[in-house]
Amino acid sequence: MLAETESADLSRSPSPGLSHFFHSLFSLFFPDICRVCEEPLERFTRVPVCRACLEGLRGLPARAGICEGCGLPLAAAGGPCRQCQKGDYEFEQARSFGAYDGVLREVLHLFKYRGMTPLAAPLAARMAEVLKREWAPDRFEALVAVPLARGRERERGYNQAALLARELGRQCGLPVLENVCRRVRATPPQTGLTRAQRLENLRGAFAPGPRAALLAARRILLIDDVFTTGATLSACIRVLRKAGAESVCALTVARTLAG
Ligand SMILES: [Zn+2]
Ligand SMILES: [Zn+2]
Structure with missing residues (x-):
């Protein structure tokens, strides 16, 4: 019970505005969702499109x-x-x-x-x-x-x-x-x-x-x-x-x- 409260407290940010700012700044360099299909990106990457979308690109004959x-x-x-x-x-x-x-x-x-x-x-x-x-x-x-x-x-x-x-x-x-x-x-x-x-x-x-x-x-x-x-x-x-x-x-x- 105590542990639960503690973790809940920890996850509450002291300054939501600031944390949002840092999150936006961070996701500018390391995007967290695919900009095409909006699925979460599975790995730490600077490429803003997921592997599935990239692998799905079909070439000409x-x-x-x-x-x-x-x-x-x-x-x-x-x-x-x-x-x-x-x-x-x-x-x-x-x-x-x-x-x-x-x-x-x-x-x-x-x-x-x-x-x-x-x-x-x-x-x-x-x-x-x-x-x-x-x-x-x-x-x-x-x-x-x-x-x-x-x-x-x-x-x-x-x-x-x-x-x-x-x-x-x-x-x-x-x-x-x-x-x-x-x-x-x-x-x-x-x-x-x-x-x-x-x-x-x-x-x-x-x-x-x-x-x-x-x-x-x-x-x-x-x-x-x-x-x-x-x-x-x-x-x-x-x-x-x-x-x-x-x-x-x-x-x-x-x-x-x-x-
Ligand atoms: Zn995608
Ligand atoms: Zn031709």
Whole structure:
């Protein structure tokens, strides 16, 4: 009886406000519930999404079911898809881990807009699986992240593509070339624009960075979070190639699929 009272007393905080404050501060760094399914996180982690949600992320089909150029899932095996036939893209090949919807979309939102940067590690792990499955181990010499405009990066505090590239580089043993390409101006939001409008929107958006000479004769894998129309990737790749890159492929976490 006495023990019970004692433990009850101990659990009563002397200052609920203060304890709440510390709890909130603590859960900011070490979240205690999954931000997708709201189940308690089972282990002490900085990644705010539970293992079940992360393990449930489904990837796009592998080689046989996709366009060999851009990685688009195809109804019939083979390809190339219509866009690749038209020569719409600047990359040699592109691949993405999964479709930009459902849980993957939620996780990417947390990562990109809510400051939950520890998600870079599990997302890069998915990219690493695709990289190993789709390309020969010596296919690339270095990674480059699609740059953000300086103003936007300052506002957000980080470039999500750069965090993914660093994590992927660490996981796959590939160097990341920094400051080889810069975004000269922020492009207005691209949503709702046609492909032609996006291209116009992106004209002159990228320029070589102060270390662009590092690109010379290198086989580059360009990293971004989402492949939407491929217009941003293509605009960036044009600059990388002009600066001397031998070849450029692209890898993103997700890809928007029409319909
Ligand atoms: Zn969850
Ligand atoms: Zn294609």
